[in-house]
Amino acid sequence: MKVRFTKMQGAGNDFVVIDATRQPFAFTTEQMRRLGDRRFGVGCDQILVIEPAQGGDADFRYRIFNNTGDEVEHCGNGARCFVRYVVDAGLTAQRQIKVDTMNRRLLLTLQPDGRVTVDMGPPAFEHTALPFDAQGLTPRRVNGFELWPVEGAELAVLSMGNPHAVLRVDDVDTAPVQTLGPLLERHARFARKVNVGFMQVLARDRIALRVFERDAGETLACGTGACAAVVAGIRLGWLDAAVEVQTRGGLLRIEWAGDSQPVLMTGPATKVFDGDIEL
Numbered sequence: 001m002k003v004r005f006t007k008m009q010g011a012g013n014d015f016v017v018i019d020a021t022r023q024p025f026a027f028t029t030e031q032m033r034r035l036g037d038r039r040f041g042v043g044c045d046q047i048l049v050i051e052p053a054q055g056g057d058a059d060f061r062y063r064i065f066n067n068t069g070d071e072v073e074h075c076g077n078g079a080r081c082f083v084r085y086v087v088d089a090g091l092t093a094q095r096q097i098k099v100d101t102m103n104r105r106l107l108l109t110l111q112p113d114g115r116v117t118v119d120m121g122p123p124a125f126e127h128t129a130l131p132f133d134a135q136g137l138t139p140r141r142v143n144g145f146e147l148w149p150v151e152g153a154e155l156a157v158l159s160m161g162n163p164h165a166v167l168r169v170d171d172v173d174t175a176p177v178q179t180l181g182p183l184l185e186r187h188a189r190f191a192r193k194v195n196v197g198f199m200q201v202l203a204r205d206r207i208a209l210r211v212f213e214r215d216a217g218e219t220l221a222c223g224t225g226a227c228a229a230v231v232a233g234i235r236l237g238w239l240d241a242a243v244e245v246q247t248r249g250g251l252l253r254i255e256w257a258g259d260s261q262p263v264l265m266t267g268p269a270t271k272v273f274d275g276d277i278e279l
Contacts, residue, residue, distance in 0.1 A: 012249020076223020
């Protein structure tokens, strides 16, 4: 089966985009793994699938798969690439679109300078939203927000439509991302695993961030991870309402006005190349 795809990246987080409005999408898990394999396929952090809306007033359906073939709830950097693709491919003339993911509605806006702003929706702090098992743990409260002791780290836990654990470090360059990251990602207290963010506070409006992503390992950037880190930092009293996030792949701007308000993420989205692959 020959498949047409577009390779895209947002702040170094790279994606294979499949336009299922123009070709059938019925891949097996093994085909998804081959597509995402950097040696035997195209290679990517995640595979994004564009489908027609399934009803209501949404413009499209947005599906996300890890390069392991597992479908996941959300990807912020991918959402920016999604709107860049549908506008450039002529699938819509609108510069602001509504898309439905597995568990939420996103509002995506292509800005005049080419950057994309994603209304990520509000964060969720209930442990059932991740889920997170806090039984037997005693949290430390900072500014009224809880930090949970797990494997010697103090974690802020929240959901941005997908599960996140955020910890503050003195220096992201020396943070134990490759050792503590996988330990926390698959920890028994996170039943569906978790994305782990290592945040260094540089100023009240600027952080550096590395993220060990669920099933993907460390990536150059993670949009929902950036949102989760900034929200946690604001709730803990460390950050202001608008923050620049320095990832290894580039800069993201995150804004959050407080509880029940949506998180806004702005950043780049770039097409790399088009291609075909036999799966």
